[in-house]
Amino acid sequence: MQFKxxxxxxxxxxxxxxxxxxxxxxxMARKYHPDLSREPEAEERMKEVNEAYAxxxxxxxxxxYDQLAQGYQPGQDFRPPPDWDSGFEFSxxxxxxxxxxxxxDFFAGLFGQTGGRPHxxxxxxxxxxxxxxxxxxxxxxxxxxxxxxxxxxxxxxQLDSQGHVGVGTRTLSVKIPKGxxxxxxxxxxxxxxxxxxGAPAGDLLLEVHFKPHPRFRxxxxxxxxxxxxxxxxxxxxxxxxxxxxPGSLRVRVPEGAQGGRRLRVRGRGIPGEPPGDLLxxxxxxxxxxxxxxxxxxxxxxARDLAFDPRQQGxx
Numbered sequence: 001m002q003f004k005x006x007x008x009x010x011x012x013x014x015x016x017x018x019x020x021x022x023x024x025x026x027x028m029a030r031k032y033h034p035d036l037s038r039e040p041e042a043e044e045r046m047k048e049v050n051e052a053y054a055x056x057x058x059x060x061x062x063x064x065y066d067q068l069a070q071g072y073q074p075g076q077d078f079r080p081p082p083d084w085d086s087g088f089e090f091s092x093x094x095x096x097x098x099x100x101x102x103x104x105d106f107f108a109g110l111f112g113q114t115g116g117r118p119h120x121x122x123x124x125x126x127x128x129x130x131x132x133x134x135x136x137x138x139x140x141x142x143x144x145x146x147x148x149x150x151x152x153x154x155x156x157x158q159l160d161s162q163g164h165v166g167v168g169t170r171t172l173s174v175k176i177p178k179g180x181x182x183x184x185x186x187x188x189x190x191x192x193x194x195x196x197x198g199a200p201a202g203d204l205l206l207e208v209h210f211k212p213h214p215r216f217r218x219x220x221x222x223x224x225x226x227x228x229x230x231x232x233x234x235x236x237x238x239x240x241x242x243x244x245x246p247g248s249l250r251v252r253v254p255e256g257a258q259g260g261r262r263l264r265v266r267g268r269g270i271p272g273e274p275p276g277d278l279l280x281x282x283x284x285x286x287x288x289x290x291x292x293x294x295x296x297x298x299x300x301x302a303r304d305l306a307f308d309p310r311q312q313g314x315x
Contacts, residue, residue: 001105003078006052006065014066017163018057025053051103059157059165061111064088068110080109083209089135089154091193127197136207139176141216142245144270147178174206179271181221184208221276223269228285229253242280244268251280259284
């Protein structure tokens with residue numbers, strides 16, 4: 001999809017205040033509203049203006065967009081970086097996927113998600129429960145095995161006295177439950193928006209994602225790992241040690257194992273009810289012939305084994 005410069009669409013500077021953005025939107029609306037405008041492609045331009053205003057008039061979305069937009073030009077091919085929105089706190093009464101679909105793929109890809117307690121808009125009477133807020137957080141995989149209490153900082157919009165939007169931070173102490181998995185929600189009661197008329201505040205929903213790990217990959221509660229073995233361990237079979245976040249595990253490599261074969265160790269993935277499995281993909285690592293003795297051994301195998309793996313594929 002193509003990157004959209006919402007400031008350019010509204011004709012305002014990136015340092016524009018909320019009032020300046022509102023004035024620019026009204027000016028553009030008078031120019032391109034389909035019922036009033038004689039401009040060519042007025043309807044399409046009005047959609048672009050509405051989309052830009054939906055982001056820049058919302059302090060939460062604007063703060064996230066400003067960070068994401070650095071270094072991109074209008075029309076440039078764009079793919080959001082992985083977890084670009086982690087650490088941003090959003091109100092959940094934004095756009096549903098259906099509403100976001102009225103705008104561009106760019107907008108829907110960034111802001112077309114919502115969740116939590118539905119928002120009661122203007123005109124609601126009586127006590128109103130505060131809106132839930134939502135944020136994506138990146139945790140260490142090791143925390144899923146042991147549980148932990150972590151200090152998590154979230155980025156929130158902050159307006160100065162002139163109405164310019166900036167980034168503020170609020171830090172929370174969060175208990176990470178043992179067995180938490182990718183996509184799970186941690187609910188912090190009363191940490192969302194305040195209620196009105198004596199109603200309680202909303203909750204803060206933290207959507208769990210794991211930081212990239214140098215060794216492991218996750219799929220739900222299952223844990224994936226490439227298992228390097230020597231040629232003789234693969235041919236003769238062996239018992240090898242696998243280091244896991246909570247400790248080590250002895251695993252049997254069956255005799256005659258081929259590269260790419262997957263071993264499953266049940267119940268040794270992320271804890272839970274039930275726990276996940278540990279999935280080991282065998283990767284045969286060939287030692288180098290970097291000494292005269294090593295080279296001699298390879299020459300002996302080449303002469304005595306008479307093995308041609310390519311011949312097997314032609315049979």
